[in-house]
Amino acid sequence: MSVAERVREGGQTTVRVGEDELTIVRGGQGNPVLVLHDELGYPGWLNWNAELAAERELIVPLLPGFGRAPRIDWVFSWRDLIQVLARWLREQKLAPIDVIGFSFGGWLAAEMALADPKLFRRMVLVGPFGVKAPDGKGEIADIFAVPALKWLASTVKDYENLPEFAQLYGGGHETPEQFEAFDDARAECARLAWQPYMFNPSLPHHLGGLKGVPTAIVWGDQDQIVPRAAMEVYAKGIPGASLNVVAGSGHRPEVEKTDKFLDIVRKHFEKN
Amino acid sequence: MFLMWFTERAYHYDPETEPEKYRELENAVLRQRSFFALPNEMMDPKHGGMLLNQYLDEKIYSEQLGFDGVMLNEHHATPFCMGAVMDVEAAVLAKTTEKLKIVLCGNPVPTVGNVLRLGEELAMIDMISGGRLVPGWVRGAGCEQLANNANPAHNRELFEEGIDVIVKSWTTPGPFRYEGKHFHYRVIDPWVLPIQKPHPPFWIPGLVSPDTVLWCAKKRYPYVALATQLAPTVEMWKLYTEQAAREGYQAGPENFGYLQPIFVHDNEERAIELGKRFMYGGAFAHFARPEWMFPPGYNSKEATRRLARLFANPNQPGKPIHQAHGDETDEEIEDIKRQIYVNYEQSRKDLQMIAGTPKTVIPQIRKVLEVLRPGIFSFWLDGPVGAADRKRCLELLGSEVMPAVREIGKELGLVGPFERAPGSVPLASGKTPAQVAQEDRLAAAFA
Numbered sequence: 001m002s003v004a005e006r007v008r009e010g011g012q013t014t015v016r017v018g019e020d021e022l023t024i025v026r027g028g029q030g031n032p033v034l035v036l037h038d039e040l041g042y043p044g045w046l047n048w049n050a051e052l053a054a055e056r057e058l059i060v061p062l063l064p065g066f067g068r069a070p071r072i073d074w075v076f077s078w079r080d081l082i083q084v085l086a087r088w089l090r091e092q093k094l095a096p097i098d099v100i101g102f103s104f105g106g107w108l109a110a111e112m113a114l115a116d117p118k119l120f121r122r123m124v125l126v127g128p129f130g131v132k133a134p135d136g137k138g139e140i141a142d143i144f145a146v147p148a149l150k151w152l153a154s155t156v157k158d159y160e161n162l163p164e165f166a167q168l169y170g171g172g173h174e175t176p177e178q179f180e181a182f183d184d185a186r187a188e189c190a191r192l193a194w195q196p197y198m199f200n201p202s203l204p205h206h207l208g209g210l211k212g213v214p215t216a217i218v219w220g221d222q223d224q225i226v227p228r229a230a231m232e233v234y235a236k237g238i239p240g241a242s243l244n245v246v247a248g249s250g251h252r253p254e255v256e257k258t259d260k261f262l263d264i265v266r267k268h269f270e271k272n
Numbered sequence: 273m274f275l276m277w278f279t280e281r282a283y284h285y286d287p288e289t290e291p292e293k294y295r296e297l298e299n300a301v302l303r304q305r306s307f308f309a310l311p312n313e314m315m316d317p318k319h320g321g322m323l324l325n326q327y328l329d330e331k332i333y334s335e336q337l338g339f340d341g342v343m344l345n346e347h348h349a350t351p352f353c354m355g356a357v358m359d360v361e362a363a364v365l366a367k368t369t370e371k372l373k374i375v376l377c378g379n380p381v382p383t384v385g386n387v388l389r390l391g392e393e394l395a396m397i398d399m400i401s402g403g404r405l406v407p408g409w410v411r412g413a414g415c416e417q418l419a420n421n422a423n424p425a426h427n428r429e430l431f432e433e434g435i436d437v438i439v440k441s442w443t444t445p446g447p448f449r450y451e452g453k454h455f456h457y458r459v460i461d462p463w464v465l466p467i468q469k470p471h472p473p474f475w476i477p478g479l480v481s482p483d484t485v486l487w488c489a490k491k492r493y494p495y496v497a498l499a500t501q502l503a504p505t506v507e508m509w510k511l512y513t514e515q516a517a518r519e520g521y522q523a524g525p526e527n528f529g530y531l532q533p534i535f536v537h538d539n540e541e542r543a544i545e546l547g548k549r550f551m552y553g554g555a556f557a558h559f560a561r562p563e564w565m566f567p568p569g570y571n572s573k574e575a576t577r578r579l580a581r582l583f584a585n586p587n588q589p590g591k592p593i594h595q596a597h598g599d600e601t602d603e604e605i606e607d608i609k610r611q612i613y614v615n616y617e618q619s620r621k622d623l624q625m626i627a628g629t630p631k632t633v634i635p636q637i638r639k640v641l642e643v644l645r646p647g648i649f650s651f652w653l654d655g656p657v658g659a660a661d662r663k664r665c666l667e668l669l670g671s672e673v674m675p676a677v678r679e680i681g682k683e684l685g686l687v688g689p690f691e692r693a694p695g696s697v698p699l700a701s702g703k704t705p706a707q708v709a710q711e712d713r714l715a716a717a718f719a
Contacts, residue, residue: 144418147563176580183576187569190425 006050012062017088023069025060028053033098034089034120035060036105039129039143039198040152041067041185043168048254051262059094061085063105065188067181078192078200082112089119098269100124103155103225103251104189104198110234113213114206122272123215124265127223127251129198131230138227140198143189148182149173157222157250164255207237214272215241218264220249220256242268273681274688275674276341276375277334277651277666278531281327281361283320283351284552284656294656297351299605301553303598307352308415308560320354326659328361330666332368337670340688341373341406343531343650345477346380348419352559359393366401374401377477377496378408381438382430383420388457391438394472395464403467408475408496409435411484414567415560425569428483430454442471473689475529475648480508483572489515489523492695496529499652501622502643502714505530509644509709517705522697524708525686529648532640535627536668537661546665547627548616549655557612623717630672637673638680639717644709647688649677 010027027045033056037043042062049058063081065071075081085108089095099120101109106128113120129140143151152173153159172178189198215238219231228245235243244264246253254261287294300314301307331342344361347353355361362374374397384390398405411431417424437455446461466472477496478484488495489512497505509528516523533550537543559565566579600608619625626636641649651669653662680686699705 144424144567145563150563176577179580179583180576183568183571183580185568187425190423190567190569194423194425195421 006047007053008050009045015088015092017084017091020064020072020084022064022084022088023062025062026057028055028057030056031098032057032059032094033100034094034109036085036099036101036109037063037066038102038155039066039104039185039189040148040155041169041181044170046167046255047164048258048262051258052265056098059097061088063188065191066185071184071188071191076191078108078111081192082108082115086112086116086119095119096121098122098124100126100265101128102126102254104129104193106130107198107200110203110207110210111200113215114203114210117210117212120213122269123213124218124268125215125234126218126254126261127220127226127231128217128234129193129226130200130203131233132196132199132201133227133229133233137229140227140230141225142197143186148179148186152182154224155251156256157220157248162256164258168255204233204237207234208239210238213238214268216264216268217241217243218246218253218261219243220246220251220253222249223251225251273525273646273678273686274340274373274529274648274690275651275677276339276343276373276648277653277669278343278345278377279327279330279653280345280347280353281324281355282654282656283315283323283354285319286656286658287549288658298553298609299602301351301558302605302608303600305554305597306558306561306564307350307553308419308564309349310351312349315351324354324361328364328368330662331365331372333663334666334670335369335372337666338674339372339670341375343375343377345377346416347413348383348416350415350560359390359397362397362405363393363400366397366404369401369404371404373404373406375406375475376408377475377498378410380410380412380416380420381434382427383412383416383422384434385420385422387434387437387455388441388460388462390434391441392462392464394438395442395462395466398466398468398472399464403472405466405468405472406475407472408477410477413560413565414570415564417567417570418564423569424567426454427570428572439471442466473694475689477529477531478508480504481575482508482511483575485509485512486515488512489527490519492516492519492521492527494527494529494648494689494694496531496648496650497644499531499533499624501624502640502717505644506709506711506714510707510711513705513708516695517699517703519695520699520701521695522699522705524692524694524697525645525647526689526692527694528644528646528708529650530640530644530646531650531652532637533625533652533654534633534637534665534669535625535653535655535657536630536633536665536673538629538664538668540629540632542661543627543629543633544620546655546657546661547620547625548613549657550625551612551616551619552655554608554612621718630668630676634673634676634680637677639713641677641680641684641686642710643713643717645684645686647686647691649681649686 007028014021014023062069099109106125107130159165217231217235235241246257249256285293344358346355346358365374441460447459450457475494476488480500485508513523535547626633
């Protein structure tokens with residue numbers, strides 16, 4: 001797709017959800033797709049957004065407390081956050097909506113679907129947290145054990161040779177403002193998912209009940225953040241789910257192998 | 273004045289008797305740039321046990337030497353301090369000493385999980401000791417949150433609510449129930465309660481965190497500065513004094529404590545040489561890597577912004593995102609050591625280490641006392657030094673240094689917290705408080 005055909009980010013709006021507010025980034029046109037970003041915050045309007053927005057409207061809530069929007073004081077765990085998002089979708093009459101959830105956002109999407117399958121039509125989960133792999137088969141990497149920049153670098157296979165890496169999170173990775181934003185996002189991760197760390201021990205037991213929401217799991221085979229075995233739990237647990245392994249990609253196939261990623265997304269939406 | 277002494281109870285080897293192990297441990301710390309989370313396969317429990325017993329023997333001996341108290345602290349997952357459960361040591365001292373105050377600076381409340389049990393431990397120590405416990409509360413360093421899996425984002429809430437629960441358990445007749453935000457108890461009815469009423473005095477150690485200083489002033493708890501540089505310590509004590517005024521009281525020396533690194537020996541050169549070992553492994557600079565000292569959510573917004581300016585530097589071209597550790601050559605490690613130890617002389621000039629014979633250390637201590645005017649003064653003895661030299665240092669502190677310091681204290685009016693209750697001197701509303709620290713003495717201190 002040419003640069004001219006890519007669609008820019010359309011801007012931000014704020015909506016009330018009960019006593020609180022959600023800030024939403026929108027862009028593109030067509031049937032809406034909900035995008036739930038990852039644990040470091042909204043990474044910005046990337047190439048994959050610009051391309052997909054030519055055919056779909058992307059709706060990206062800036063998760064409260066994750067560096068770009070203030071936190072909601074009473075939100076004490078991930079369960080609270082998914083309820084805020086679910087309420088917003090219902091009240092704005094956006095449900096049922098397609099969803100693409102990345103990493104922590106992927107976990108949120110899975111839990112939202114289980115809590116209310118009427119929220120989503122189809123679901124793509126990209127390297128989702130939420131499931132602990134069987135013993136000995138790897139762990140979700142610990143975001144609190146390393147500095148934010150080291151975490152960021154480890155989310156891709158080769159940050160030094162990835163052109164779009166420099167654009168992630170607005171590009172100012174080492175500015176004081178970005179340091180603060182990353183700290184906010186990771187602090188919110190601590191509030192929402194400190195222990196059990198980034199997973200729900202009950203989730204694997206619920207997945208079999210998720211019927212009627214065709215699901216594609218996407219995982220880069222060089223992913224250092226979530227183990228393949230956890231993706232297999234998702235793919236085997238959700239009826240009819242597919243596991244789509246992207247060769248040569250780390251935890252961000254949407255950035256590292258954009259064409260392949262979009263191919264998987266489009267085929268999943270078309271097939272279902 | 274109240275005079276006590278402190279040691280981290282480090283796991284180390286004496287370089288004069290076990291030079292290879294001494295070197296191996298230091299090199300490992302430097303390769304990791306952190307004492308925290310050094311692999312514990314390097315720890316020999318028999319050797320560690322020998323050291324723990326030595327440290328306890330020193331404290332028991334110090335009762336004979338005339339110290340008013342001994343200070344303990346707590347850290348986890350580090351050879352920097354083996355006091356992983358300092359209440360165990362405090363319990364031993366409660367039984368084996370008779371007069372010493374047992375000062376805990378402090379229990380890391382957010383990390384203990386069951387704060388009611390912590391209250392019970394402390395109550396038992398106070399009961400067994402006959403009412404000699406001085407508990408202290410800390411938030412715990414950032415790495416303590418990781419070591420105990422305590423949520424750093426809830427650190428301050430856990431700290432304040434946890435202390436609240438402990439104090440309630442000591443002062444509210446039981447049984448009663450408690451349902452809070454972070455703590456929930458069906459039955460609070462401890463049959464162990466402190467002898468000291470309404471509860472033991474609390475002393476709060478810190479590293480010049482304005483939030484902690486202000487909290488202490490509001491609560492009228494003495495604030496014990498942990499070997500911080502003199503100038504910023506003066507600033508924090510001014511902050512405390514002004515807050516105290518807003519609370520309606522005049523702060524005095526009884527509200528302040530200071531921890532002073534020191535080494536005393538009969539021979540000046542020997543003392544200076546042994547004092548240098550305080551910098552082993554980079555000392556506090558390598559306590560834990562920054563990302564472990566400041567886990568997300570641990571700091572206030574203001575502190576995070578200060579850190580952001582410190583750590584985020586877009587003007588460093590080519591700064592690697594990955595900081596490689598662990599594969600340095602021995603020569604590179606020796607170079608890191610040179611960079612550490614080259615600062616020793618400056619640390620002595622800054623009075624961050626006072627090392628010498630009694631004759632030479634007393635005037636240096638005087639300088640610190642003239643600036644800060646603390647009613648609580650703690651000598652800090654650390655670094656990989658053999659037992660005999662440590663013992664001699666304590667003896668010289670007891671026989672020569674402390675009597676002189678007490679005289680200086682009388683001369684300067686350094687009233688301790690057991691002579692005058694902190695927060696007991698009223699100050700009329702709107703009246704400007706007298707400063708406790710004497711900023712105009714700073715220049716003379718370094719002359």
